[in-house]
Amino acid sequence: MEFNVLIGGEAGQGLFSVELGLTEILSRLNYYFFATKNYMSRIRGGHNFHMIRISEEPVHALSGRQWDMVIALDEETEGRHRPDLSDDGIYLSRELTKGIEKEARETFQDIRHANTMLVGCVLAVIGVSPDRVTEGAEDETAKYLRTGFDYAHRSSLAGKYPLQLMAGDHCKFDGNQAIALGALLGGCQFMAGYPMTPATSIMHYFSTAALTMPVHFEQAEDEISAINMALGASYAGVRSMVATSGGGFALMQEGVSLSGMTETPVVIVLGQRPGPATGLPTRTEQGELNLVLHAGHGEFPRVIFAPGSIDEAIALARKSFALADRYQIPVFILTDQYFADSIQIMHDDIPKECLSREYPVFDSTYKRYTLTEDGISPLTYPGLSNARVRLDSDEHDEEGKITEDLGLRVRMVDKRLKKFAMLARDFMPPTFYGDRNAASVIVCWGSNKLIVKEALEKIMEDGQSAAALHFGQVYPLTAAMVAPYGLEAKRLICVENNARGQFAGLLKRELGLSVAHPVLKYNGECFTVSELYYILKKLLT
Amino acid sequence: MLKRTDMAWCPGCGDFPIRDVLEKVLPELSIPMKDIVFTSGIGQAAKMPHYLDVNYMNGLHGRALPLAVGIKLARPDLTVIAYSGDGCNYGEGGNHFIHTIRRRLDITILTSNNQVYGLTKGQSSPTTDPSVKNDLSPAGNENIPLNPIALAITMGAPFVARCFASDRDHMKEIIKEAILFKGTALVDILQPCVTFNKINTYQWLKERVFKIDKPIEDRYEAIKTAELWGDRIPIGVIYRNDAALCREIKKIFRERIREEDIENQLDLRCVMMR
Numbered sequence: 001m002e003f004n005v006l007i008g009g010e011a012g013q014g015l016f017s018v019e020l021g022l023t024e025i026l027s028r029l030n031y032y033f034f035a036t037k038n039y040m041s042r043i044r045g046g047h048n049f050h051m052i053r054i055s056e057e058p059v060h061a062l063s064g065r066q067w068d069m070v071i072a073l074d075e076e077t078e079g080r081h082r083p084d085l086s087d088d089g090i091y092l093s094r095e096l097t098k099g100i101e102k103e104a105r106e107t108f109q110d111i112r113h114a115n116t117m118l119v120g121c122v123l124a125v126i127g128v129s130p131d132r133v134t135e136g137a138e139d140e141t142a143k144y145l146r147t148g149f150d151y152a153h154r155s156s157l158a159g160k161y162p163l164q165l166m167a168g169d170h171c172k173f174d175g176n177q178a179i180a181l182g183a184l185l186g187g188c189q190f191m192a193g194y195p196m197t198p199a200t201s202i203m204h205y206f207s208t209a210a211l212t213m214p215v216h217f218e219q220a221e222d223e224i225s226a227i228n229m230a231l232g233a234s235y236a237g238v239r240s241m242v243a244t245s246g247g248g249f250a251l252m253q254e255g256v257s258l259s260g261m262t263e264t265p266v267v268i269v270l271g272q273r274p275g276p277a278t279g280l281p282t283r284t285e286q287g288e289l290n291l292v293l294h295a296g297h298g299e300f301p302r303v304i305f306a307p308g309s310i311d312e313a314i315a316l317a318r319k320s321f322a323l324a325d326r327y328q329i330p331v332f333i334l335t336d337q338y339f340a341d342s343i344q345i346m347h348d349d350i351p352k353e354c355l356s357r358e359y360p361v362f363d364s365t366y367k368r369y370t371l372t373e374d375g376i377s378p379l380t381y382p383g384l385s386n387a388r389v390r391l392d393s394d395e396h397d398e399e400g401k402i403t404e405d406l407g408l409r410v411r412m413v414d415k416r417l418k419k420f421a422m423l424a425r426d427f428m429p430p431t432f433y434g435d436r437n438a439a440s441v442i443v444c445w446g447s448n449k450l451i452v453k454e455a456l457e458k459i460m461e462d463g464q465s466a467a468a469l470h471f472g473q474v475y476p477l478t479a480a481m482v483a484p485y486g487l488e489a490k491r492l493i494c495v496e497n498n499a500r501g502q503f504a505g506l507l508k509r510e511l512g513l514s515v516a517h518p519v520l521k522y523n524g525e526c527f528t529v530s531e532l533y534y535i536l537k538k539l540l541t
Numbered sequence: 542m543l544k545r546t547d548m549a550w551c552p553g554c555g556d557f558p559i560r561d562v563l564e565k566v567l568p569e570l571s572i573p574m575k576d577i578v579f580t581s582g583i584g585q586a587a588k589m590p591h592y593l594d595v596n597y598m599n600g601l602h603g604r605a606l607p608l609a610v611g612i613k614l615a616r617p618d619l620t621v622i623a624y625s626g627d628g629c630n631y632g633e634g635g636n637h638f639i640h641t642i643r644r645r646l647d648i649t650i651l652t653s654n655n656q657v658y659g660l661t662k663g664q665s666s667p668t669t670d671p672s673v674k675n676d677l678s679p680a681g682n683e684n685i686p687l688n689p690i691a692l693a694i695t696m697g698a699p700f701v702a703r704c705f706a707s708d709r710d711h712m713k714e715i716i717k718e719a720i721l722f723k724g725t726a727l728v729d730i731l732q733p734c735v736t737f738n739k740i741n742t743y744q745w746l747k748e749r750v751f752k753i754d755k756p757i758e759d760r761y762e763a764i765k766t767a768e769l770w771g772d773r774i775p776i777g778v779i780y781r782n783d784a785a786l787c788r789e790i791k792k793i794f795r796e797r798i799r800e801e802d803i804e805n806q807l808d809l810r811c812v813m814m815r
Contacts, residue, residue: 184803189793190615192607209806214796216614221640225607228600232580232611235598236619237794240611258601354798382596383576383619391598392591393583401591402549402599 002055003126003161004063006081007118009073012044014115018071019050021119023343026054027172028136029128030165034059036342038525041197041281047076054126056166060309060344060450064528068161069125071118073097090125090157092118100151104144113144120148127162170347175339175447178310179269180205182317183241184215187355188267190240192218192229197281198337199243199271223248227255231264235391237381239321239357243269246288247278253295256330260300262391263369263377263416265324265331267317272336274524283524284338286446286497289506292332293475301327301419304475305428306334308449310346312472313339316428322355323426327419328379334474336497338526339447362387367398371411375418424478432485434460434467440491440540442468443515445503448495448527455532459540466540474503477510493517493539495532548592550585555706555732555743556653560592562713567595570620570720577620580608582634585660586626586653586732603633606641606650613646617790621647622720627654631667631687638689642696642725645788649720650727652689653706655734656741663737673740690779691767693727694760699785700726701763702778705750706733707743715778724787731776746774753777 009015019035026033033054040046053059066086072078072094085091092100097114100121104114123133123145130149134142152158173181180202183191193203207217216233220226223244230240244252249270259266270292274285292304303323307313313335320331360380366387370377377398382389390400395412397403433453444452449470456468469485471477494504494515499522504515517539521527550556567577579590583602590597596619600608609623623630623641630638630652641648657675658664664677667687674681693701700722704712712730719726731750733743749772756778757763763780 181803181806184798184806187798189796189798190611192611209802210791212805213798213802214791214793215798216791216793218610218614220607221636224604225610225637225640228604228607229611229614231600232598232608233615234611235608236578236612236615238615240615254601255604258604262598262600350803352800352803354800354803356797359795381616382578383616386575388575388594389596390590391600393600400597402588 001163002053002057002059002063003068003163004051004053004065005069005071005122006049006051006067007071007073008047008049008077008081010045011040011042011048013073014112015048015050015073018115018118019052021116022052022122023172025119025123025133027170027345029132030167030169031163032056032058032167032345034061034342034344036062036338036526039282047074047080049077049081054163056164059454061454062526062528064530069122071097090160103147103151107147108144116141116144117148117151120145121152121157124149124152124158125160127159167345168347170345171350172343172345173310174201174341174343175310175313175335176201176271177205178313179243179317179333179335180209181350182314183267183321184209184213185314185351185354186239186318186321187357188239188241188321189215190230190233190238191215191242192220192226192240193243194220194223194226194248196245196248198273198340199245199269201340202243202269223251224255227252227266227268228258230266231255231259231262234264234266235381235389237357237359239265239325241267241269243271245271245273246275246291249288249291249295254297257296257298257300258393259330260296260298260302260416261393263328264391265328267320267324267331267333269333269335271340272334274522280524282337284336284497284526285522285524286336287499287502287522289334289474289502292334293506299413300416301329301423302332302475303329303423303473304332304334305472306446306474307339307472308446308470310344311348312449314350316472318351318355319428325357325379327423328376329419334446336447359384361385364388368400369396369398369412369415371398371415374422375415420476423476424480427476427478427481428473429481431470431472432467433470435465436467438465438467440466440493441485441487442466442493442495442536443471443503443507444468444495445471445474448497451527451529451532452495454529455536458529458533459537462537464537464540466536471503474506477506479511482511487513491516493519493536495519495527497521497526543592549588551736553735554585555655555734556586556589558706558709559653559712559730559732560589562709562716563589563593566713566717567593570717572620576618577622578612580605580612580621580623582625582629583660584626584629586624587629589624589653603629604637605629606634606637609648610641610644610646613648614790616794617647617792618794620720622649622651624651625653626659627652627656627666627668628658631689635667635687639692639696642693642698644725645786646725647723647787648725650725651716652727652729653732654689654729655732655738657734657738659734659737670740688767688770689727689729691764694763694767694780697785698727698780699724699782700778701767701780702727703729703731703776705731705746705776707747708750708776711752711776718778724785731774749774750776753779756781758782
């Protein structure tokens with residue numbers, strides 16, 4: 001059993017507070033749920049909608065089935081979403097929600113409490129008892145919730161879609177919270193950034209953490225400054241990160257190259273949204289894989305992660321900082337608006353131990369770019385001893401002094417590129433789902449992981465053999481990563497949120513694997529489970 | 542021991558006397574040399590830290606200042622000096638120049654200002670005088686020159702000075718004062734480019750510079766003085782405001798994030814936990 005509700009309205013009406021209020025209580029009550037949103041790039045007006053899926057089983061994606069309930073806080077919801085309401089679904093028309101607003105105004109002298117009443121109403125629909133609804137809520141909030149609950153009873157909506165509380169103890173996160181937490185666990189203590197959707201909330205979480213923890217957030221004048229500040233902090237000895245979206249990242253690229261040349265560790269989070277240029281600022285896409293793969297002039301190693309679940313986001317963000325330090329390279333975390341803005345629950349224990357830098361001390365003979373067998377020079381920071389730490393964006397000698405010795409140039413390039421060989425052994429393997437013997441493998445990366453997984457499970461429930469492979473590390477891609485799956489003998493279907501199949505292109509280039517069927521979506525929205533189910537089922541039959 | 546010919550500057554370059562002065566003044570600061578960090582951008586001036594016994598991060602063109610900000614915020618215990626030319630600090634990095642001042646950090650900004658692009662061979666810089674002809678402005682520079690002194694004062698920099706590369710004693714005194722000053726300090730150093738700037742030469746500058754006896758403390762008086770250029774060019778501490786407060790920086794370096802911190806985060810606002 002599951003229950004899918006959509007709340008549509010204008011920006012500024014408090015739709016998000018309904019989503020937050022509802023998911024907060026759902027989480028407290030141990031419901032399985034998934035919530036995401038579709039919003040416009042404006043502060044007031046327009047048409048936004050929030051979608052919440054509540055279930056008796058784990059859910060990590062939009063089902064794509066018809067809505068069980070549609071709540072209209074504007075006129076547009078009627079035409080846009082009512083056609084997708086199931087035959088016996090509940091429709092709270094604009095007329096009805098105006099009635100709720102009127103009640104809020106008359107009873108509580110504040111129209112805004114209508115949003116909390118709506119939360120109470122939805123909870124009543126899924127059969128939560130009024131005592132449970134108000135449990136733990138402040139007195140005032142409890143009053144509004146109960147009024148919403150009474151409304152549902154009066155309207156004979158209460159208990160129409162009863163759901164069991166099956167989830168047990170868990171945490172709830174949106175994608176950006178997971179990244180911010182992972183960064184803190186990775187020992188990241190410095191972040192600089194310039195606000196840009198959908199990455200801004202990472203900065204928000206980080207600056208809030210800075211109130212109580214030994215971390216610093218600096219709002220930069222632009223993204224160029226942000227990445228250079230982060231590199232300065234990293235050079236000075238503090239693990240650092242930046243977060244941005246495509247346009248901001250385009251500005252950061254020279255800084256990425258500086259990280260590559262000076263071998264300064266940094267972690268870069270890129271929350272993708274549809275481009276080019278300003279594109280669709282608040283919608284989703286996976287169109288920046290190629291940008292990140294090629295970002296920064298010159299040749300230097302990098303790692304690109306693209307987490308597909310909350311636990312993976314925490315783990316990969318945490319690991320990114322260790323990896324950036326170990327190889328003295330830029331490490332990327334590629335997410336998107338869909339992942340950033342979706343709220344999911346997770347059961348896995350969160351590792352609470354924070355990683356930290358090491359601070360080796362050297363004497364005055366220290367050379368920042370000592371040529372070594374594996375290309376990795378000892379890393380330390382200024383002021384710890386009489387060792388001078390010299391970094392140079394020019395080609396440099398072992399001491400970090402500018403050089404135009406072309407023989408040395410070759411040795412330094414080789415030194416930097418040697419790290420690729422180590423990275424080829426130190427990878428995050430992809431996640432495999434389904435039947436090892438299936439003739440076809442559905443390949444995906446980043447935020448599509450759990451949408452593909454659920455679609456795959458539905459296909460398998462139909463008795464069909466199927467398999468999927470999700471890449472949480474998208475670069476480097478090495479033969480060892482895919483060796484267990486015999487992909488060269490399989491028919492590959494690649495699911496991506498972009499128009500040109502960028503990951504399929506990477507598979508071809510790096511591993512010589514050809515994708516037979518790209519499944520691409522680039523209208524700014526995420527895939528839904530049923531959408532993928534129908535497309536994949538057809539391709540697999 | 543570094544020889545002059547190992548340095549990438551033209552014979553007679555104004556950067557040589559600046560280097561000599563820095564080499565002398567840094568050990569006199571009663572700051573351990575290990576705790577001094579230079580940042581620089583790109584250009585002839587930006588090579589300066591390579592020729593000094595200091596820690597440095599020689600970064601990208603125009604970006605010496607954000608590097609300095611990052612270093613200072615991460616390590617307030619370090620003495621941070623951003624060194625670059627007029628093209629780097631005022632042109633490519635002009636936005637950073639404005640906003641670095643706003644951050645109220647104890648950073649010293651030294652600019653080798655030769656009013657010309659040296660490393661790219663003689664184009665206009667942000668401080669090139671009007672009507673000056675060069676390869677990319679064959680009809681003469683049509684832009685108003687940027688006034689770094691006035692700009693820094695109006696942005697709220699608490700220590701703004703100018704010196705002249707051929708007056709070593711004065712330069713040494715000013716740079717020392719700037720580094721020891723607690724707060725953002727700018728020293729714009731008039732540094733003749735002997736190869737590409739045939740107008741603002743040592744001789745031209747010598748005839749025009751005059752010393753300000755003591756730091757000007759009145760901001761509007763200072764701006765008026767900063768406006769002087771042409772026949773009379775003021776050098777010295779053009780503005781000094783000891784009442785300006787530096788931003789307090791929390792210590793984060795080698796302060797580990799503790800498990801309790803994460804637990805608290807999970808309980809409080811960052812991550813809502815069941």
